[in-house]
Amino acid sequence: xxxxEKLTKVYEQGEIRVEALKEIDLHVKEGDFMAIMGPSxxxxxxxxxxxxxxxxxxxxxxxxxxxxxxxxxxNELADVRNxxxxxxxxxxxxxxxxxxxxxxxxxxxxxxxxxRERSQRAEKALAQVGLGxxxxxxxxxxxxxxxxRVAIARALATDPAIxxxxxxxxxxDSKSTEEILRLFEELHEEGRTIVMVTHESDVAKHCSRxxxxxxxxxxxxxxxxxxxxx
Amino acid sequence: xxxxxxxxxxxxxxxxxxxxxxxxxxxxxxxxVVTIVSIGDGTKASMxxxxxNLSGNNFQVYMNxxxxxxxxxxxxxxxxxxxxxxxxxxxETIEISxxxxxxxxxxxxxxQPGATFSGASSGTLKMAKATIVEGxxxxxxxxxxxxxxxxxxxxxAKDLFSGKSAIGQxxxxxxxxxxxxxxxxxxxxxxDKRTDSYGGFIPIETAQKILNQTYYGSLTIYPAEGQSIDxxxxxxxxxxxxxxxxxxxxxxxxxxxxxxxxxxxxxLGKVTLLIAAIAGIALLVGGIGVMNIMLVSVTExxxxxxxxKAIGAKRHHIMIQFLxxxxxxxxxxxxxxxALGMGLAAIACSxxxxxxxxxxxxxxxxxxxxxxxxxxxxxxxxxxAAKLSPIEALRHE
Ligand SMILES: Nc1ncnc2c1ncn2[C@@H]1O[C@H](COP(=O)(O)OP(=O)(O)O)[C@@H](O)[C@H]1O
Ligand SMILES: [Mg+2]
Numbered sequence: 001x002x003x004x005e006k007l008t009k010v011y012e013q014g015e016i017r018v019e020a021l022k023e024i025d026l027h028v029k030e031g032d033f034m035a036i037m038g039p040s041x042x043x044x045x046x047x048x049x050x051x052x053x054x055x056x057x058x059x060x061x062x063x064x065x066x067x068x069x070x071x072x073x074x075n076e077l078a079d080v081r082n083x084x085x086x087x088x089x090x091x092x093x094x095x096x097x098x099x100x101x102x103x104x105x106x107x108x109x110x111x112x113x114x115x116r117e118r119s120q121r122a123e124k125a126l127a128q129v130g131l132g133x134x135x136x137x138x139x140x141x142x143x144x145x146x147x148x149r150v151a152i153a154r155a156l157a158t159d160p161a162i163x164x165x166x167x168x169x170x171x172x173d174s175k176s177t178e179e180i181l182r183l184f185e186e187l188h189e190e191g192r193t194i195v196m197v198t199h200e201s202d203v204a205k206h207c208s209r210x211x212x213x214x215x216x217x218x219x220x221x222x223x224x225x226x227x228x229x230x
Numbered sequence: 231x232x233x234x235x236x237x238x239x240x241x242x243x244x245x246x247x248x249x250x251x252x253x254x255x256x257x258x259x260x261x262x263v264v265t266i267v268s269i270g271d272g273t274k275a276s277m278x279x280x281x282x283n284l285s286g287n288n289f290q291v292y293m294n295x296x297x298x299x300x301x302x303x304x305x306x307x308x309x310x311x312x313x314x315x316x317x318x319x320x321x322e323t324i325e326i327s328x329x330x331x332x333x334x335x336x337x338x339x340x341x342q343p344g345a346t347f348s349g350a351s352s353g354t355l356k357m358a359k360a361t362i363v364e365g366x367x368x369x370x371x372x373x374x375x376x377x378x379x380x381x382x383x384x385x386x387a388k389d390l391f392s393g394k395s396a397i398g399q400x401x402x403x404x405x406x407x408x409x410x411x412x413x414x415x416x417x418x419x420x421x422d423k424r425t426d427s428y429g430g431f432i433p434i435e436t437a438q439k440i441l442n443q444t445y446y447g448s449l450t451i452y453p454a455e456g457q458s459i460d461x462x463x464x465x466x467x468x469x470x471x472x473x474x475x476x477x478x479x480x481x482x483x484x485x486x487x488x489x490x491x492x493x494x495x496x497x498l499g500k501v502t503l504l505i506a507a508i509a510g511i512a513l514l515v516g517g518i519g520v521m522n523i524m525l526v527s528v529t530e531x532x533x534x535x536x537x538x539k540a541i542g543a544k545r546h547h548i549m550i551q552f553l554x555x556x557x558x559x560x561x562x563x564x565x566x567x568x569a570l571g572m573g574l575a576a577i578a579c580s581x582x583x584x585x586x587x588x589x590x591x592x593x594x595x596x597x598x599x600x601x602x603x604x605x606x607x608x609x610x611x612x613x614x615a616a617k618l619s620p621i622e623a624l625r626h627e
Binding site: 049052054055074075078079081082083087089093094095097106107109110111154158 | 233240244533534536537538539540541542543544545547619620621624
């Protein structure tokens with residue numbers, strides 16, 4: 001599914017040079033539910049942004065679903081973001097002027113789906129995250145947990161190969177966190193491949209596989225035996 | 231595409247005041263251009279109308295009055311010249327009539343007694359588009375006998391005879407210190423009523439008798455259908471020069487209303503263009519305003535652009551979204567401006583008493599031009615937005 005080889009990311013700002021990722025090798029298999037853990041500033045977000053094709057690595061190879069990402073043009077990268085990846089942000093990143101339904105339809109506008117197909121799919125995705133009755137609500141009219149579910153529905157709408165979530169519960173209270181994690185579990189059970197960043201080991205316990213990053217390097221990589229429930 | 235339209239519309243709508251102020255520049259620019267061009271067209275139409283009323287399809291050949299006096303004698307156009315011309319150019323002309331007129335002051339109780347009686351040959355009234363409303367035209371017999379008879383203009387008849395029938399009355403025209411009486415045989419009306427002085431037609435032979443001259447200073451030639459005025463006038467001048475042994479000596483000149491009209495149109499066109507160009511500067515300023523607001527709009531929405539790109543928007547999607555926004559702004563401004571401009575032009579034209587030319591072209595050009603402005607001034611901001619990398623745009627606060 002995802003294959004990283006000696007992936008390196010260097011941020012250069014004038015004199016300052018930060019090596020955020022150092023020759024990362026990683027293989028994410030289909031159906032994995034992977035947690036990325038590590039202290040703040042260790043490079044988790046950097047890795048997610050590269051995986052999500054939002055940013056590009058400085059060195060190394062990245063393959064997703066057989067595609068060599070470093071060889072893609074700008075437009076092809078947009079297609080990968082649109083069709084292969086569902087990205088979920090800590091801050092939801094919904095468009096405030098659009099309602100839930102319109103937000104979920106957005107990625108399908110860019111893949112040229114018909115209005116009917118868009119609304120059907122969006123309704124289905126909203127129902128799947130348990131917001132079938134909130135389609136007309138704008139982000140400002142919903143709780144954080146509900147907003148994050150809209151964002152998950154948006155990520156699911158194009159039926160991507162992989163879901164990437166960077167601290168999806170970072171802005172949520174414990175009850176909402178619980179609900180969102182349960183949702184990820186359900187999606188995993190359906191067979192979705194999920195990579196999720198978190199720095200709480202409680203959250204990581206929901207996952208089947210955990211990797212730990214420190215200073216841009218993978219320092220631990222293990223499978224959770226006790227399964228998915230706390 | 232439809233969706234990109236909706237995005238742009240909602241962006242404009244959610245900033246109504248700002249959008250309106252931005253449009254204002256375009257509205258002012260377009261409306262002033264449309265107003266000026268419409269007034270220019272109206273003035274042109276009214277001038278052309280006057281010129282063509284005055285004369286129709288004809289031209290004058292006249293003696294060059296700057297000739298020395300001994301040559302002048304030699305150049306004079308004689309009755310024989312006219313007869314020869316009439317024979318020679320029989321097929322190319324409808325009418326060749328010599329011009330001769332007497333001017334003086336009418337005797338009577340008039341505020342402005344100045345009057346000019348034109349010498350008329352058989353076809354003159356018809357050619358001058360004068361129609362008899364009372365009485366009759368001049369008779370051949372009156373011409374042959376050089377009778378003092380006159381067909382007067384409607385206004386003269388009304389003013390001089392204060393409402394009573396003019397037919398059969400005698401009027402007196404004071405020239406130098408002699409006063410000549412003319413019997414009124416008819417009253418005519420002319421489509422063009424703008425002439426300032428009183429007018430009338432007397433037999434041309436009578437005019438020549440009164441002026442005590444046997445030559446003519448100028449001829450009016452009415453070309454036959456399909457004849458080129460340029461070619462015909464040159465041939466007639468050549469013919470006259472050869473009859474007077476004066477090849478290439480600049481004895482005769484040509485005046486054609488058509489050429490005059492062309493000159494007037496040319497000058498008016500240039501003036502209109504010049505003023506419109508100045509008004510165009512207002513448009514340019516308006517366009518810069520649009521660009522400025524679009525740049526603000528892009529900056530405000532960097533995060534939105536980042537989100538759109540993160541979920542798969544391509545460069546051209548963002549580009550088109552912002553271009554639609556700027557074009558909608560300018561096109562709306564342009565249409566409002568065109569409507570406003572036509573309203574202003576209507577008022578101005580009625581004040582200036584020139585005909586109002588409603589030109590569909592103006593609206594079309596205004597629309598096309600405002601679209602072009604939207605594209606031109608929108609492309610830079612739109613490109614600024616479109617080229618943002620998704621991660622940079624998302625990091626923007
Ligand atoms: N845009 C950037 N420019 C420069 N340095 C950056 C940038 N983004 C992140 N970094 C640096 O890269 C390192 C990893 O950051 P990040 O991936 O955000 O860590 P995490 O998400 O694990 O907290 C940090 O040292 C951070 O300061
Ligand atoms: Mg982070």
